Amino acid sequence: MILKGEGITKEFIRESRGSNRFTAVSDTDIILEAGKLTVLNGRSGSGKTTLLNMLCGLLPPTRGKVLLDSEDIYSLDDKRLSMLRNQRFGIIPQGQTAIHSLTVKENILLPCTLYGSPDSSDEARAKELMERLDIAGLSEIRPAKLSGGELRRMSIARALIRRPEVIFADEPTGDLDDENTAAVFGFLQNAAKEGAAVLVVTHESLAADYADSVLAMTAGKLKE
Amino acid sequence: MFRSLPFKNLRGKPLRTAVLVTLTALLALTFLAGTLTVSSLRSGLASLENRLGAEIIVVPYEATTKKSFENIVLQGSTGYFYMDKQLADKVCSAEGIGQCSSQFYLASTSAGCCSIPVQIIGFDPDTDFTVQPWIRRSFDEPLGDGDIVVGNDLNAFVGDSLQFYGVECRVAAKLDKTGTSFDTTVFANMDTVKRMTRASLDKGLNSFKNIDPEKVVSCILINTSDERSADEVLNDINIHNKKVKAVRTKEMISGVSDSLGGVSRIVGILIAAVWLLGGVILLLAFTMSVNERKKEFAVLRVIGASRGKLARTVMAESLAVGVLGSLIGIGLGLLIMLPFAGAIEELLAMPYLLPDAGKIAVLAAGAAGASILTGVLAAAVSAYRISRMDTGVILRGDN
Numbered sequence: 236m237i238l239k240g241e242g243i244t245k246e247f248i249r250e251s252r253g254s255n256r257f258t259a260v261s262d263t264d265i266i267l268e269a270g271k272l273t274v275l276n277g278r279s280g281s282g283k284t285t286l287l288n289m290l291c292g293l294l295p296p297t298r299g300k301v302l303l304d305s306e307d308i309y310s311l312d313d314k315r316l317s318m319l320r321n322q323r324f325g326i327i328p329q330g331q332t333a334i335h336s337l338t339v340k341e342n343i344l345l346p347c348t349l350y351g352s353p354d355s356s357d358e359a360r361a362k363e364l365m366e367r368l369d370i371a372g373l374s375e376i377r378p379a380k381l382s383g384g385e386l387r388r389m390s391i392a393r394a395l396i397r398r399p400e401v402i403f404a405d406e407p408t409g410d411l412d413d414e415n416t417a418a419v420f421g422f423l424q425n426a427a428k429e430g431a432a433v434l435v436v437t438h439e440s441l442a443a444d445y446a447d448s449v450l451a452m453t454a455g456k457l458k459e
Numbered sequence: 460m461f462r463s464l465p466f467k468n469l470r471g472k473p474l475r476t477a478v479l480v481t482l483t484a485l486l487a488l489t490f491l492a493g494t495l496t497v498s499s500l501r502s503g504l505a506s507l508e509n510r511l512g513a514e515i516i517v518v519p520y521e522a523t524t525k526k527s528f529e530n531i532v533l534q535g536s537t538g539y540f541y542m543d544k545q546l547a548d549k550v551c552s553a554e555g556i557g558q559c560s561s562q563f564y565l566a567s568t569s570a571g572c573c574s575i576p577v578q579i580i581g582f583d584p585d586t587d588f589t590v591q592p593w594i595r596r597s598f599d600e601p602l603g604d605g606d607i608v609v610g611n612d613l614n615a616f617v618g619d620s621l622q623f624y625g626v627e628c629r630v631a632a633k634l635d636k637t638g639t640s641f642d643t644t645v646f647a648n649m650d651t652v653k654r655m656t657r658a659s660l661d662k663g664l665n666s667f668k669n670i671d672p673e674k675v676v677s678c679i680l681i682n683t684s685d686e687r688s689a690d691e692v693l694n695d696i697n698i699h700n701k702k703v704k705a706v707r708t709k710e711m712i713s714g715v716s717d718s719l720g721g722v723s724r725i726v727g728i729l730i731a732a733v734w735l736l737g738g739v740i741l742l743l744a745f746t747m748s749v750n751e752r753k754k755e756f757a758v759l760r761v762i763g764a765s766r767g768k769l770a771r772t773v774m775a776e777s778l779a780v781g782v783l784g785s786l787i788g789i790g791l792g793l794l795i796m797l798p799f800a801g802a803i804e805e806l807l808a809m810p811y812l813l814p815d816a817g818k819i820a821v822l823a824a825g826a827a828g829a830s831i832l833t834g835v836l837a838a839a840v841s842a843y844r845i846s847r848m849d850t851g852v853i854l855r856g857d858n
Contacts (some may be wrong), residue, residue, distance in 0.1 A: 293761065293850045314765045321763020332758040336464070336471030346762045393762065 236304060236400045238290065238432060240265040243299030245285050259285040261455040262299070267401060267434055272427040274435050274442045277452030283436040284329065284405055286452065290434065291326050291403040292316050303401075321346055325399030325431075329406045331386050333378030340365070340374040343392045357396065364392040368422065384415045391419065395426060402426055402433045409438075420445040465775040472748075476780065479744055482737055483784025483830050484791065489733040490826035491792035493726045495813070496803070498822060500719050503638035503810025512589040513558075513680035514689045517550055517696060517705045518542070522678075531564065531578070538578070539564035541667060541675035546703055550679055550696055555687030560586035561676035563652045565659065567623050567645070577613065578644045579623060581652025589680050590646055598632030602648045606631040612642040612801070624658035626651070638804065638812025681705075718809055734833060741837035745777065749841040753853050760850040770842035777838030781831035788830060789823045 245260040260282040267273055267290070277283050288294035290301055292308050300307045303323070308316060320326065333342055343361045347353040353361075365371040368388040378386060387407065394402060404423060408416040416439060424445040427433045435442055443449050451458045469476045522528050522540035531538040544561070551559035563581035582590045584601055594608050602608065607628045609615045619630045628651065636642060647655075653672035659665040660672075683692045689707060696705040749756070756769055764772075796803070797813070804811035813819070 288850075291761075314767065317760070317763045317765035317768070319763075320761070324763075326761045328758065328761055330754075332754070332761070334464075334755055334758060336467040345759075349759075349763055349768070 236269045236432065238267040238401050239300075239302040240286070240290055241300045241302060243286070243289055243296040243301060245282075245289060245294065246297045258455055260289065260296075263455075263457045265290070265450070265457060267432040269400065269432050270427055270430050271447040272424055272433040272435065272445060274437060274446035274449045275452060275457075276437055276439075276442070276449065279438075281452040282455040283452045286457070287403050287405055287434060287436050291324055291401070292320050293326075318350070321349055322397060323400045325394035325397065325402045327387075327390050327394045327402070327404040327407050329409065331378075331383070332390055333381075333386055335378050338375050338377060339370060339381070339389050342378065342389055343396055345393060346397050360396055360398070361392070364395055368392050383410045384412070387411060387415070387419065391422060398431075400431060402431050404433070404435045404437075406437055407435065408442075413441075416441060465772050465779060468752075468772075469776055469779060475744070475748060479741065479780045479834070480784040480787065482740055482744070483781050483834050484788035486733065486737040486830035486833055487785040487788025487826050488792045488795075489730060489737075489788075490829050491789055491823055492796055493730040494822045494826060495792070495796050495819065496807075497723045497726050498814050498818065499638065499800070499803075499811045500722060500807070500809055502812035502814050503804075504719055506637045506639065506810060506812050512592065513682055513708055515681040515683070515693050515696070515705050516708055517547075517679040517681065517700075517703050518677070520702055520704045523704045523706070539566055539667075539677060541670055541677055542703055544674050544676050546700060547676045547679050550681070550700060550703065550705075553692070553695060553699075555683050555692040555695070556681055557684035558586070558588045558680075558682040560588060560680050561649075562590075562678050562680065563649055563656070563672075563675075564677040565623075565652055565656050565665075567655075577610075578640065579652055579655060580644055580646050581649040582646065583649050588682065594632065594634065594646060597634050600631075602631060602646075602651075604648070604650055605629055606647065607651070608632045608634060608646040610634055610642040610644045611636040613645070621645075623655045624662060624664065626655045626658050636812060637810070639810045679703075722807065722809070734829075737830075738833050738837055741834050742840060745773070745838045745841040746844075749773065749845055753848065756845050756848065757850045757853040766846035770846045773838050773842040773845060774835060777834045778831065781834040782827075784834070785827035785830045789827050792826070793819075793823065 241264055242262050243260060243264075244258065244262050247257045247259055249255045249257050263286060265286070275283050275286070285294065289296045292301070295309050301309060303319070308319060311319065334345065337345065340361060343364065344353045344357060347357040361374075362371070365374055368391060370385055370388050370392070373381060373385060373389075378389070381389065387410070391404075391407065394404075402423065407423070408419050411419065420435075420439075420442055423433050423435060427447070435446070518528070519540050519542035522531075528538075531540075547561050550556075560583055565579040565581070566576045567579055580590070584591065594602075598608055605626075605628050607621065607630055609630055609632075611634055613633075615621055615630050615633070617630055617633060621628050621630065623645070628647065634641070634646075656665065656670075656672040660668070660670070681692065683689050693705045693707060696703065759769060759772075800811065800813050814822070
């Protein structure tokens with residue numbers, strides 16, 4: 236499995252009138268390979284999250300292609316692209332992203348219940364992830380009662396529940412202490428070792444210690 | 460579990476859900492109450508038309524100055540007036556008369572059946588063509604002396620004995636519901652009512668002190684023959700008989716019909732206003748809810764929910780709210796409209812007859828359908844917005 240971004244560009248219109256266009260990502264090539272953890276860092280507003288969103292099928296590029304095993308994912312209709320995200324991608328968005336009407340376990344199993352019912356292997360995987368992420372005792376708790384670190388670990392477990400081929404993590408340690416930060420990076424490194432392609436967008440300098448490659452983004456341009 | 464997400468969302472926001480359910484219930488209640496009122500008024504009018512069965516009614520001239528005259532003649536409200544029987548004979552023998560029959564009115568003091576006075580109508584079984592066809596549906600025998608037929612709302616049953624001014628009467632039959640004051644009216648043959656009238660005069664309880672029941676009648680009901688039109692006969696009667704007034708029953712009903720039209724319009728405007736208001740509030744509520752939950756929907760997109768799936772989640776929520784609200788609204792509507800039909804009839808002072816159970820069920824289903832549809836349409840706007848939202852931009856906006 237290989238995920239490629241070829242010449243991808245994203246422009247936003249800053250004002251509803253006039254032609255004040257802002258280029259967030261400019262003509263960027265990137266490759267994510269199975270078994271490798273890639274760290275993407277850069278200053279705020281440099282275009283890291285926009286690039287990640289384009290690569291994971293959430294934000295169509297203005298120009299360029301995102302190829303998964305040589306198929307442009309944006310040539311798929313919404314239903315198929317959604318299925319792709321559900322079955323082959325694991326995404327850890329920035330910030331807290333819990334569904335508050337569901338328990339921790341239900342949040343983690345949500346990708347499995349979107350298009351069917353969770354089977355025993357899904358339940359076992361959820362249990363395993365909760366144990367590895369040290370949130371097993373919280374499975375029946377609602378997210379409102381969790382700390383920031385626990386919520387982040389729940390979000391990671393949800394992204395990994397379907398054993399995705401590509402993992403996208405956007406600032407996964409943004410609000411965590413050093414101990415939790417190290418644990419999260421270690422966990423993502425393990426996921427890469429198990430065969431996933433991992434892209435981590437972060438400000439955290441510690442991330443480089445876990446990375447197979449480190450990319451830097453400046454003003455919408457990528458540098459190795 | 461994903462299928463139950465809409466229900467978990469609804470449970471997770473109890474206040475918002477309660478407001479939405481209340482609004483939908485209010486819509487359903489208004490739809491049902493409005494349509495049921497108009498339907499009952501129409502049934503009442505139809506029932507009234509059926510009951511009349513005469514083209515022309517002739518009454519003493521002074522009676523037409525009474526405010527309640529039309530209600531007494533049309534609906535059996537309590538009240539009475541008399542004219543010389545000879546005048547009745549003269550009118551009935553005029554040219555162009557097909558059917559002609561007199562009636563005799565008397566209002567009771569409170570009797571055993573009733574806490575309020577009831578109207579007593581005496582008819583001539585030999586010439587009557589308006590009361591007997593109706594009575595025959597409940598009682599297909601000639602009414603004997605002392606036999607009475609009672610309206611549906613009176614607390615008297617076949618075989619009961621009732622006294623009017625001391626005259627003992629036997630209940631021979633109970634009539635079908637009409638939705639008019641006929642439901643509290645007592646019918647008897649002319650001889651029985653005259654006996655009661657004589658007793659009322661003897662007891663000093665009749666507001667007419669010096670009448671001889673054998674020489675008066677209250678009104679004459681006429682159907683014309685094919686030779687002359689109703690208008691010609693009516694003009695003839697009014698020109699040649701100074702002490703009476705002939706009136707077309709259609710014209711009398713048209714007053715009720717006009718009032719019904721007015722009430723229907725008001726109810727229609729009320730329904731439209733509530734629908735519009737409810738629709739706008741539901742639209743705002745769903746829009747606010749969607750704005751508040753943008754991040755949640757974005758997360759669902761992230762984990763692979765398609766645009767269609769998100770839209771269906773919102774629609775499922777609105778459908779659940781709609782079904783629950785409608786059931787509550789319909790239940791409340793039936794609890795208010797059915798037991799208090801009598802009070803509503805009194806309040807409207809118009810013929811009011813509840814439709815049969817089948818029609819009520821159809822109206823209830825229609826009201827539920829309309830309120831569910833309103834909620835679903837309001838939610839559809841939000842569902843469309845969700846399906847169009849750009850997840851990347853929403854997530855980026857949170858950075």
